[in-house]
Amino acid sequence: MTNADLPHTPECFSLWREVQDTRTRTRLGGFYYLLAWLLCWLFSAAPMAHLTLGLAGGALFTLLLAARLLHRPPEPDSEAELQRWLDRHWGIILLSSFCWGMTHAWVLLADGFEPARLIATLATVGFGTAMAFNFAMRRRRAVLAILLLYVPGLAALALSEGGSRAELVTLVFYLSYLLLALNRSHREYANMIALELQLLEQRQRMDTLSRTDGLTLLGNRYQFNNLFPAMCASAQRHGSELSLLLMDIDFFKRINDEHGHSTGDACLRAFGERMREFFRRDSDALLRLGGEEFGVLMPDTGMEQARQLAEQFREDLANRGFLLGDQHLPITASLGLGCFAEGDQGSAETFFKRVDDALYRAKAKGRDRLELAQG
Template structure:
């Protein structure tokens, strides 16, 4: 809207200068000429100075559009009156064609460039045409041909506007669908299809950003890594479908314990999982991790109507800028703790040193 109106204001001013300049006696209509020049110059300046709001909320943008349309309508009314005066005054007879061509050009541009709000666009076109049509109706015997031509062209413009309005909103709807489809594909590409947790791709993009934010703001960031103990044995004894069911049930159990909105739950690959916990000190992260380990060891998982004993090994750590120069260094500390928990007998939580 703003881009298209900035250019139009220049042509209104230029058209008026041509209409006034090629009249029979420009010097004899100095007051009228300067008043018209001042008006269209002010409309041009108002369009250029009417900047978009700093806060791009829907309410602010709607208010901006309302005000901008008022500027457009004021300019259209000004030109409609200028064209009507050129048709009425004998002094403007030499430049009547310039004024008429201006009305045709401005109304055509309006129909094809501003179909977004059809009702407001129709009003703008009528403001361009009605004053001059009123004068032509008053001078009907003399200006019959021009009046009929402008009426027919006005009808064509309204039909063209209706079509442009439909095409504009159809294009907008298609672009919105493409954006939503792209977002959906992006979300699917970052989600593990089996567990519906974030996948390794999401972890690789999320983890460095969270580490950078923790370093910049000085806030704690905890990471818990989990590995299902003896998962290969489950696949071998119960089959891969049971293994998949085990992974899904394990992820659901994670959601029940690590259920804060800020926690990011991820499947990093195979039977290894992770939880990113921003603004969480190590003690709080360890308490949740230990709760998860204890409940899993106590109750196991229900699989095909029978209880399956299951345990997990965990490594937990909190980002420390003195120890972790990079996100990779932080991950390695926690990953080493996980492997230490497995080496020490599994079904335990080890802290990153």
């Protein structure tokens, strides 16, 4: 998954990251529950005498393993779906913990399973440790899972006449350690998510800066070079319309020479603001292509609609100019306009050249005019 595919809101990213971590860490857990049960059964005093029980337990933990593996995460852009997935997956985890906790207690109490009691106890310790260190993202649920793993066995040891008090006390002390370790792991996980969010925000800011012209805050040439071919391909694939408007401020060098570069910069900023007034749709891409050259990509826009917008912009620019401080600056622009056509044969370069040629014809014919692309 690329950075562009990652969820961009902090809440959605945190949930998505938790889903990925939960799924990665839970895959092997179901297998080890199954393996622990098979070891307890096979190392019991008489495995074949408990064949039905052994197969039933194996089937139960196999189903829980399959539930973990088959429960696939949703798309990363839906916060509600991510939360729903987590709730359901934690349901599987808690059910597995409950089943093992009851299994541990039964092994401790059942006749004929004395040789497997140590296996069941060690497995319980291992599952509890894994829960404390690997599933600390949800502290309360992890605490509940650990208790479901431990409490049945502790109760069995406490109620069993032949139970080992030393074993009971040791497990209680280790349970308290796991709960403390869980709190620490939860804080570490929260700090890790916060750090990842900071890094994601920094990458997004850097990506925005790399695609934005610092003076006008329009898209820059780098963004155009990435966006334009993709929009042309989309227009060809879906048979939709795409218009490209190229604009060049007339005699911009004269503005810099007569009024200074600070006025020239102010003129470029004002030109960008004027573009925002006329090309206001969210789908329109407003760009500064370099120097005094600007562009507008208008998806789902035919030639006539784009021509009307471009002509209105040109006329307004010529009539109003710019008011920079207390100075009125008359200004005009030359424009070239084209619509993606079959003659372009899917080539963004061919389309751009047609519109660029139209822009140069507008300059050659006296400037302050709009020329339509040929072909």
